[in-house]
Amino acid sequence: MTGLSKRTETFTDSVIRRMTRVSLKYQAVNLSQGFPDWDPPAKLTARLAEIAAYGPHQYSITWGAQNFREALAKKQTHFTGLDIDPNTEIVTTCGGTEAMMTAVMSVTDPGDKVIVFSPFYENYGADAILCSAEPIYVSLTPPAYTFDAAELERAFQQHPKALILCNPSNPCGKVFTRDELQIIADLAEKYDTWVITDEVYEHIVYEPYENIYFATLPHMRERTISCGSLSKTYSITGWRLGYVIARPEVIEVARKVHDFLTVGAAAPLQEAAVTALSFDDSYYDWLKQHYTKKRELLLNGLREIGLPHTEPQGAYYVMVDISAFGFASDEEFCETLAEKVGVGAVPGSAFFHEDNNDYLRLHFAKNDDTLNEALTRLADIYKKMPVHRK
Structure with a gap:
């Protein structure tokens, strides 16, 4: 064989x-x-019970049901301060895992390099390899899990296509400071590199730390591909609802990648999740x-x-x-x-x-x-x- x-x-x-x-x-x-x-949350499961009886049960729009994308755009606009267009800047995915894979596949070609901080969520290295890209690892040093700016720049000097940033971080629980994020942003701009963010823990941050969305930094919205998930925020890890948010030219490509990876996320679960996305502060x-x-x-x-x-x-x-x-x-x-x-x-x-x-x-x-x-x-x-x- x-x-x-x-x-x-x-x-x-x-x-x-x-x-x-x-x-x-x-x-x-x-x-x-x-x-x-x-x-x-009880309101979320109650809505799902209603949908089980009445639907929808067929395909939604491939890149996400209209009302789901509108609710997500409103929620993320509220927390980031960025005006997100639900029709051109979002693709709904089957969990954050597919969101990350879609993002990496949308910007890399075989042989491209991708910077990954170590320690890292185990999927990142595999994502790069499955895309025939080469991961470049940059150390986060325990116990504070800080990085060395000189080591990071040496990685950028290898002209990677993208950097993957998990913030807040799995597994080490690090929340990157504004100064650290600005170092990454300056290098991304200097070396013309995409930044793919994994923000699934965006709402689980402890005092006195603050979650800063990378796309909100100066000049970073254009080169940031933000990946997220509803799994951790609403305790629905089995629902597998994620998303990619980026500028329209990126989303146009991401939608095509997503379409051939999974066709679309589950329509009944998207419909129910609109309830959670509408929760107040x-x-x-x-x-x-x-x-x-x-x-x-x-x-x-x-x-x-x-x-x-x-x-x-x-x-x-x-x-x-x-x-x-x-x-x-x-x-x-x-x-x-x-x-x-x-x-x-x-x-x-x-x-x-x-x-x-x-x-x-x-x-x-x-x-x-x-x-x-x-x-x-x-x-x-x-x-x-x-x-x-x-």
Whole structure:
């Protein structure tokens, strides 16, 4: 038989999703894959129930139902201050994952280079490779996850077609400062580079930090391709509703890519989601308070146990330093953690381009009972986890 695709040889299945299966295997509390264990807002599910009876149930417009795009444009205009045209500057996608793939495919050709900050959400490197582009990795240095401006410029000097910016960041919870974003913007303008932003955690930011939309920086709207999702904001990760927002000339290409990738996002779910997109500011204030409490619950518990960790500025992930346990492999550590302690986590090496086995990622998008049970189990970690020597 003739060979299979070579472009897929350098990456595996999703480590994040694999760790959910490991958690199920050992009946561990799953703090690996980032989805909540509570219901979406009641108004949203009530509207979905109505639509189940009355529709729509057929294809919507390929690039998104008209009322969905109008509601999304109004909501994003409110938060960004940018006047977004629902008819020329939006394409609705099957989740943020497809949004990112659509964006990368819309601006890159085989052999182009794409800058990716490390650590990174595991899909980014794969997105570039599937587009036959070459990722250039720039380090974010723990524990503050700052970048070196000189290293970043050396990456730009390789004339990449795009830079991928996740802000707030998965997995490390970093929220980029205005000064950091301006450095990126200045280099993008100097080297004529697209900036593809992943903003799925836009509304999950903790005091005193502030989410700054990259497209709002001077001269950046023209070269920014903003990708987002409703998954995290409205607790509907299974609905797979995402979007790309960019200038009309970019969206014209993105619509064609999207059309042949998935045809269109689910029409009934778009119709229901209009309800959520119309929520007033009180919902987003509640969301911030909700996650702030969960963040403190988990961080306080980790402090009491004595597990060193980062304090996320945004998103809902915590990086835990496991270097003291001495395991040669963080994947082995996480498998043992699920089996012996009963808590599921993601090995940090899934996110780092660098050779790094010192971290795991936990998430706190869980009910308090779930988080407390995980902390109760983690309290015995030093007793139950064997110490290895590297």
